[in-house]
Amino acid sequence: MAISKKIEAAINKQINHELMAAYHYLGISAWFEHQNLSGFAKWFLVQRQEELEHAQRLYQYLLDRGGQIVLDALPKPKSTFTTAMAAFKASSELEKSNTRAINALYLLAKAEDDFATLSHLQWFLDEQVEEEKTMSESIALLELAGKDSSALLMLNEKFGARGPQEE
DSSP states (O other): OOOOHHHHHHHHHHHHHHHHHHHHHHHHHHHHHHTTOHHHHHHHHHHHHHHHHHHHHHHHHHHHTTOOOOOOOOOOOOOOOSSHHHHHHHHHHHHHHHHHHHHHHHHHHHHTTOHHHHHHHHHHHHHHHHHHHHHHHHHHHHHHHTTOHHHHHHHHHHHHTOOOOOO
16 A cells, blocks of 8 residues: 555654754764764764764665655754753754654654554654653753863763764
């Protein structure tokens, strides 16, 4: 069964949202590198890669269902921040926005009785719980560190130890 045009358009929108998030994380990574905080920079590069993988999952799914891919221009990402906390808060808002977008896509698939898309999106719903939790925990750690530069350097080292997620 071919995918509906409504679902096709919504999945394309989500693909572009995931690519925009990846671009956003690349900009944040560059900012952290400029601040000589390479651990945080690496952490955001891992985040970037995850977003690209999410886009690829949706891309392949849409192709598998006979849909057409439509890629949009990506907005310039913010790449300057006042603090590490500001970068993480911006990222947290981005993840919340992504959750809302995936929820809307899920509701559309439900309204369209597109059970294959509902099944495919379940992974994304679960993933967003993890993404928002990770951002919340990161912000909490930065709040604990406060203005203590040695604590920030310890967090930089901790975040730099992050490797790619296994999916």
